[in-house]
Ligand code: NDP
């Protein structure tokens with residue numbers, strides 16, 4: 001059996017039930033076959049892949065807090081510190097009822113390669129809780145965040161592990177978490193990114209993942225003789241990534257006609273009114289269906305199904321495995337020619353294979369959504385310098401980073417004879433830097 005298959009079998013056996021983690025590992029290892037086969041003997045002897053798929057550390061803890069009725073609630077808290085070969089652990093915190101150790105391991109594993117691709121000195125990690133912020137009062141969210149940080153603070157630090165936002169964690173949660181970290185440790189340091197602008201946050205971090213997604217999409221389209229201007233775009237989700245992807249698509253002359261949340265999706269043939277979406281989602285914390293109350297020509301449909309709306313470009317920006325093989329076939333049948341992933345692993349493996357086999361230009365999440373964490377790393381640099389850069393300066397750096405990620409991804413694919421396969425390209429390019437750093441640092 002090949003080394004790669006052996007390691008995959010071992011991952012399935014030793015991490016039972018963690019299906020998303022298995023899926024993420026399989027996709028990476030399959031791409032790496034091209035590289036591993038050439039170096040099999042030395043990699044095997046060094047246990048390189050066994051070390052790569054095993055998190056350096058997982059912290060798992062109890063999070064007790066008191067709700068508005070005086071009732072004690074208990075959630076699970078986690079931090080997966082996956083790989084610190086190229087820098088301190090870096091990656092978001094997710095608050096969603098679906099969170100479990102397997103999901104955070106998949107996200108942490110992806111983060112290692114994504115962070116490597118940014119070219120910046122950040123290792124990979126991820127954390128979170130099965131706490132559901134939906135419908136909670138601000139006081140309840142604060143009580144949860146303070147309890148969560150009370151435990152987490154023992155394991156993080158500006159040069160050790162630097163969490164940020166992800167699903168369910170935005171400016172409000174980062175503020176509560178930061179306040180509690182400072183209170184417990186007495187340190188005013190860049191221990192979190194995505195902070196508010198008055199206490200060490202970076203301009204552009206809020207927009208960064210969505211903007212970065214569209215910057216790399218634009219690069220991919222141009223390199224393939226196409227352009228975004230005039231194109232119809234469907235974006236799933238209506239959270240941080242979806243909103244700022246929509247904003248940048250509109251700035252570059254494309255038209256986003258659909259957005260969704262976990263209840264359903266809206267279709268506005270005239271193009272989404274983003275100010276209204278921001279008001280509903282960022283201010284009111286409401287549901288996407290409220291859009292049609294104010295735009296009567298738009299249509300709301302309950303449930304999944306957003307991928308049935310005809311488009312040229314699809315940008316899945318909600319969650320993992322939200323786009324399956326049937327959806328991919330529907331997109332293709334309706335004329336969609338490009339997919340770029342704002343979310344982490346939103347396409348199932350079958351959908352991904354379908355894009356590659358059917359000539360759909362496809363940029364996988366670990367390259368496409370790397371603008372968020374890259375800008376987090378820029379926030380860390382500013383914190384270390386005790387300076388704040390202007391919006392334009394950060395935005396220019398973000399743009400340059402996304403252009404470089406595209407170039408690295410495309411050229412790694414070409415080097416290994418799979419031109420245009422950006423899945424292989426991103427996995428290989430991300431892997432190369434991590435492996436070099438791991439090898440140099442000995443058996444750790
Ligand atoms: P938000 O919490 O701001 O928004 C998430 C959106 O996705 C909401 O519209 C939400 O709907 C929807 N959603 C979440 N879970 C589900 C689900 N199980 N089924 C259907 N819809 C769902 O999160 P972000 O925008 O920050 O994150 C979106 C994706 O982007 C995630 O995959 C995240 O890992 C990834 N990402 C985020 C980065 C960041 O900087 N924030 C960086 C890189 C990647 P509802 O409100 O109904 O739950």
Ligand code: 2IT
Nearest residue numbers: 091092164166372373376
């Ligand atoms: O998935 C991701 O890259 C994020 N949620 C952002 C991580 C970060 O540290 O900014």
